[in-house]
Amino acid sequence: MQDRNYRDMIGGGLLVLFGLWVAWQAWSTLDIGSARRMGPGFFPLCIGLILAGLGGIVLAGSFVQSAKMPEVDLRACVSVLASLAVFALLLETFGLLPAIAALVGIASLADRTTRARQVLALIALLCVLCWLVFRLGLGMPLPVLKWPF
């Protein structure tokens, strides 16, 4: 690889784009007002531009530095995020217990050393614990188990 910090190049670039987008949103959809009587868009416009500027500094710095690219743990990232997404989908349609089972099951895929039997035990433990704490203890209005069809 060349002597460039690609990490900062991506990061700085993303910040510039996001900052400009925020400033443009504020400019086009909100009332900017005047310095004396500021509208709702004044502050977002300012900080959007500041963010773009800071992103620009990071971007500029990336051309004169070098750094290693990070290692992406895609398996961990996808399974952890997917477990949350599935939990959100299942919670109100099927209830708490299936949602917990799915979350723990999917999240456990992140780590290769986990055994199936351990996962099942953990699911059972967490189901009992959450039912005790959140349903009985705190009295949260959560459906524990239901069948939508």
Place this chain on the structure above:
Amino acid sequence: MGVLDNLALGLQTALSLQNLAFCVFGVSLGMAVGVIPGLGAIAAISMLFPITYHLELTPALVMLAGIWYGSSYGGSTASILLNIPGTPSSVVTCIDGYPMGQQGRGGVALLMTAVASFFGGSVGILLMMFFGPLIASYAREFGAVEYFALIVLGLVAASTVAQGSAAKSLAMVTLGLIFGTVGLDMYTGAERLTLGIFELSDGISLVALAMGLFGVSEIISSVRQVKAAEVGKSSVGLRAMKPTREDVRRSVLPMVRGSAIGSFFGTLPGTGPAISAYMAYAIEKRLSRRKHEFGKGAIEGISAPEAANNAADQTSFIPTLTLGIPGSPTMALILGALIIHGITPGPQLVSEQAPVFWGLIMSFWIGNLLLLVLNIPLIGVWVRLLLLPYHFVYPAVLTFIAIGVYSVNNNVFDIQVVLAFGALGYLLRLLDFPTAPVLLGFVLGPLLEENFRRAMLISRGDPLVFVQHPISATVLALAAALLVLGAWSALRQTRQGTALPTPETD
């Protein structure tokens, strides 16, 4: 009210059964998450944050604060026994704590860190009792102009003082400010940056943001790294804990110096317990006549930093509670708990919410005493926790995060927000951006904007008002100086051609 009245009031509040119970719960949980590597105080506090909606303010604060200082006690355990710091502030404790453990003096090291932690914590609480009301009474004359300047200083200092690139930290603060503007405008009710999503008109949920940025992204990056380990049980028995007279003699002065360093840096924004511990260690090493022993199990090398990080834990409450300006993300969450309970953070808190302020302080005494007592006889339990495999810990944590965030508004949307911020947090880690300033900017953003708009309204649109008020001029000059310093050190670093990795702050 006299000082004694306040203390009596505080003690009465702190000793109520409910507050006592939450104090015990908070410090034990703090101790536990401090011991377990890959699970820190911020993650634990954001996990328990939803409960604070169901509690009164005082027990909620007592519990959250207990997690915060409890984790500093626990963090050193993993450092000494495994050479893995349980929390960022106990990284330094590894340097001499682990060699002590290897030499069969782990028990002594554990005891001395508990004592040093208690000593540092006590100094911090005393300072808070003395300076808290003093600063608050001085700050009561501050107006919008002064507040704007103070918040700017807080944000700038938090991002330039910490290690790593100042431009990156400042960018992260600004990103936090942007997240803070999402929702309805406070004056006109206009929808800002909501992308047309109905749920976002109430703003981004603080809990969801904190859990995503710290809890979820921490889990993703720890899954492969954290491995359960083996601990030799022999060195941690009660009998092995008795320090020699030499140990005690050599620890007294380092503890005093460490507490002083920690107390000072704890109050400043950006320099939390972790930096205090580093400073204390560096200074001890320089002062010591036994430099060659450092790194090989010198007892000064654990008592100074442990006193420092606990003192800093306590004094970091001073700016948060008396000015309403938090110096670290954890303090930002504490501030969030205040805002949720309808209390505007600021100098009036000390006088108008006297039971809360003094009750919290007295609960610190109780909590620190509890930690000192809990730490030693229960060491077996903490060691057992250390042996817990991470693949049992993280799915459980994820489950509590998901249910906890749902419980705040009974809304599935908030879980999706956690997911989004978890992904963002992981991306930021990969790109080597610090995530802590995002939370700071998010919490302080609305306060910053409100004071800015109010100040400009009073001055009829003249931005010079910030320079004409002497206090705000001084404070802003300080912020500018920090910016110049940050830019200068960044330039120097760039010339050397190396990008330093950003260590996690707490």
